[in-house]
Amino acid sequence: MQVVGHRDAGAIAWQEVWCGMSTSTDRSLSEVRFLTVAEVAALMRVSKMTVYRLVHHGELTAVRVGRSFRVPEQAVHDYLRDSFVETA
Numbered sequence: 001m002q003v004v005g006h007r008d009a010g011a012i013a014w015q016e017v018w019c020g021m022s023t024s025t026d027r028s029l030s031e032v033r034f035l036t037v038a039e040v041a042a043l044m045r046v047s048k049m050t051v052y053r054l055v056h057h058g059e060l061t062a063v064r065v066g067r068s069f070r071v072p073e074q075a076v077h078d079y080l081r082d083s084f085v086e087t088a
Helices: 014-018 037-044 048-056 073-083
Strands: 002-004 062-065 068-072
Touching (some): 037 048, 037 068, 068 073
Antiparallel strands (some): 002 062, 062 068
16 A cells, blocks of 8 residues: 655555544544545535546545545545635
8 A cells, every 4th residue: 555645645654544634633543534546525515537637636635445545534634724725
């Protein structure tokens, strides 16, 4: 298994990735919900290609399982929260 798509992937402890990118909560691996690329695309209302681009450009954390990617659900919520822009 390989973590891809995070800006500081080398500096992140595995526990942070498994715990939904949050060190403040002690959740077990069984509590982490992983989403497929198609599920992330539907949740964000974008194409699957957009999700792949986000992963490959390091903007969205993903775990590679074989030839597929799985994205921690919390990583999607964090990305959307951090990308929120208020307009006038």
